[in-house]
Amino acid sequence: MDYDKLADVYARTRGLSPIVLDELRTHWSGTPDSRVLEVGCGTGDYLVELVDSVKCLGWGVDPSAKMLQHAPAHENIRFAEGTAEKFPFEDSVFDLIFSVNVIHHVIETADYFGEAMGYLKPGGMICTVTDTPRIIRDRKPLTHYWPGTALADLVRYPEISKLSEQMGSEGFVDIEEHEISAPIQIDDPSSYKEKAYSCLHLISEDEFVEGLRCLEDDLKAGPVQGIIEFVCIWGTAPLHRAI
Numbered sequence: 001m002d003y004d005k006l007a008d009v010y011a012r013t014r015g016l017s018p019i020v021l022d023e024l025r026t027h028w029s030g031t032p033d034s035r036v037l038e039v040g041c042g043t044g045d046y047l048v049e050l051v052d053s054v055k056c057l058g059w060g061v062d063p064s065a066k067m068l069q070h071a072p073a074h075e076n077i078r079f080a081e082g083t084a085e086k087f088p089f090e091d092s093v094f095d096l097i098f099s100v101n102v103i104h105h106v107i108e109t110a111d112y113f114g115e116a117m118g119y120l121k122p123g124g125m126i127c128t129v130t131d132t133p134r135i136i137r138d139r140k141p142l143t144h145y146w147p148g149t150a151l152a153d154l155v156r157y158p159e160i161s162k163l164s165e166q167m168g169s170e171g172f173v174d175i176e177e178h179e180i181s182a183p184i185q186i187d188d189p190s191s192y193k194e195k196a197y198s199c200l201h202l203i204s205e206d207e208f209v210e211g212l213r214c215l216e217d218d219l220k221a222g223p224v225q226g227i228i229e230f231v232c233i234w235g236t237a238p239l240h241r242a243i
């Protein structure tokens with residue numbers, strides 16, 4: 001997926017999900033001395049909120065220069081082009097490395113966990129926010145109006161058990177999965193109409209047009225009730241590492 005082409009519409013129509021920030025703040029004890037890296041930070045929404053609430057330092061990495069252009073200038077955050085598989089740093093260390101809605105774009109997920117382990121302090125944490133097959137099937141509005149997006153994403157998203165196993169192989173301990181969810185209300189179809197979701201680029205134009213027609217029809221009767229759900233996979237770098 002070419003996020004340089006999606007960047008303008010992404011920045012204009014998509015925002016963050018507060019439940020993800022709550023999860024990060026609940027399960028990671030950041031302090032003003034903490035150093036946080038968001039991998040696949042895109043327009044930087046999550047990183048900015050987390051850094052501002054903890055008052056710590058942040059780094060954001062993304063391969064799309066156009067997504068990064070939409071990230072705000074921030075005195076405590078540095079944004080840089082880079083990928084999950086190869087961070088653009090020489091010798092930084094972090095207390096938390098996290099990604100949101102990114103792991104399905106990463107081809108070599110084991111390489112990502114290996115890279116992250118090398119950049120975490122002992123006791124540092126990693127969090128991968130993604131979707132399970134059940135979450136993909138139950139997505140509303142996406143799967144409800146465009147069932148083909150679920151078929152495509154069931155193939156595209158890595159299995160959670162595979163990710164956990166890879167984390168274990170790279171040495172992460174205390175690996176846990178938490179599911180989070182919240183109701184959402186859709187009253188503006190713009191992000192769907194403008195295909196701000198990468199999965200809407202994976203279905204036929206006929207299916208896209210028909211799904212949008214149904215959504216816009218339903219919106220004539222009032223806001224459409226939906227749901228936002230994620231699984232958050234946590235792991236910790238061990239305090240003592242074998243050399």
Ligand SMILES: C[S@@+](CC[C@H](N)C(=O)[O-])C[C@H]1O[C@@H](n2cnc3c(N)ncnc32)[C@H](O)[C@@H]1O
Nearest residue numbers: 003040041042064067083084100101102105106
């Ligand atoms: C759905 S967006 C999520 C952006 C941001 N995390 C958010 O939730 O708003 C996916 C992001 O992953 C980035 N991405 C794609 N391939 C990547 C890779 N191999 N490593 C790191 N980021 C990648 C894209 O450029 C894009 O910004």
